[in-house]
Amino acid sequence: MKEHIYTIPVTEAFEQSCECPLCFCQRKLEEDALEYELGAAMMEPDHRIGTNKVGFCARHYEKLYNLQKNRLPYGLVLDTHMEEQNRILADAYRKVGDKLAKESTDGLMERVKGGVSGRKRVADTLTAELSGILARLLEGCAVCNRVSHTMKQFADTAIFLFFKEPDFRSKVEESKGFCLPHFRLLLDLAGETLPDRKKAMWLRTLLPLQLENLERIQGDVHWFTQMFDHRNREADWKDSRDAIQRAIQKLGGPLDLM
Numbered sequence: 001m002k003e004h005i006y007t008i009p010v011t012e013a014f015e016q017s018c019e020c021p022l023c024f025c026q027r028k029l030e031e032d033a034l035e036y037e038l039g040a041a042m043m044e045p046d047h048r049i050g051t052n053k054v055g056f057c058a059r060h061y062e063k064l065y066n067l068q069k070n071r072l073p074y075g076l077v078l079d080t081h082m083e084e085q086n087r088i089l090a091d092a093y094r095k096v097g098d099k100l101a102k103e104s105t106d107g108l109m110e111r112v113k114g115g116v117s118g119r120k121r122v123a124d125t126l127t128a129e130l131s132g133i134l135a136r137l138l139e140g141c142a143v144c145n146r147v148s149h150t151m152k153q154f155a156d157t158a159i160f161l162f163f164k165e166p167d168f169r170s171k172v173e174e175s176k177g178f179c180l181p182h183f184r185l186l187l188d189l190a191g192e193t194l195p196d197r198k199k200a201m202w203l204r205t206l207l208p209l210q211l212e213n214l215e216r217i218q219g220d221v222h223w224f225t226q227m228f229d230h231r232n233r234e235a236d237w238k239d240s241r242d243a244i245q246r247a248i249q250k251l252g253g254p255l256d257l258m
């Protein structure tokens with residue numbers, strides 16, 4: 001079964017004492033995906049077709065740069081990606097260039113006539129088309145795609161093991177819950193894949209675990225803020241010293257904080 005491929009890394013992740021075992025998995029996957037992008041992927045024509053099309057998100061453009069190596073492969077990837085995308089943007093503009101020029105000099109009569117006929121203005125159609133192209137470019141990322149594809153299988157494995165292995169179920173129950181993005185991933189996956197009774201069982205574990213741990217962190221953050229009150233200057237920080245870092249991870253998923 002496909003789940004078995006990921007049993008070892010998933011079990012290892014649930015043995016960590018952290019705010020989200022799936023973040024632990026994702027960090028490793030992301031590191032591998034970044035190395036792959038400027039290494040082996042360079043030689044795979046199919047993969048290059050993908051990066052030419054989607055590029056990377058801002059976070060991963062930055063991380064690829066910060067690897068501080070493989071500058072030539074990075075340059076080659078950017079070169080062919082931009083060549084393709086610049087052409088798409090230019091084509092969208094050029095194909096309506098003449099009509100746009102005419103529209104820009106339309107007098108009052110033409111504007112009234114256009115309004116009456118309900119004809120869409122070229123400027124509006126072009127704006128919508130460009131906005132769509134840019135949305136696709138800005139939302140796409142070859143690294144994110146690769147990581148999220150595997151993360152889905154990791155989460156699938158975690159749900160599978162939860163029902164199959166009592167030991168693993170205990171690990172889940174004793175964990176500190178999940179960050180919100182991975183909480184959502186687990187909810188959605190269970191919703192799509194589990195039969196009704198198991199869906200209810202899963203929620204009866206996941207929800208109390210998640211709520212309890214979200215409240216714990218909020219309590220830690222609250223105590224952190226209270227420690228700035230002069231009346232608490234002798235008080236114990238308890239678990240609040242790194243409350244902000246842990247809260248940020250809980251809310252946002254795996255992050256690289258300075």
Ligand SMILES: [Zn+2]
Nearest residue numbers: 020023179182
């Ligand atoms: Zn997470």
Ligand SMILES: [Zn+2]
Nearest residue numbers: 057060141144
């Ligand atoms: Zn990305």
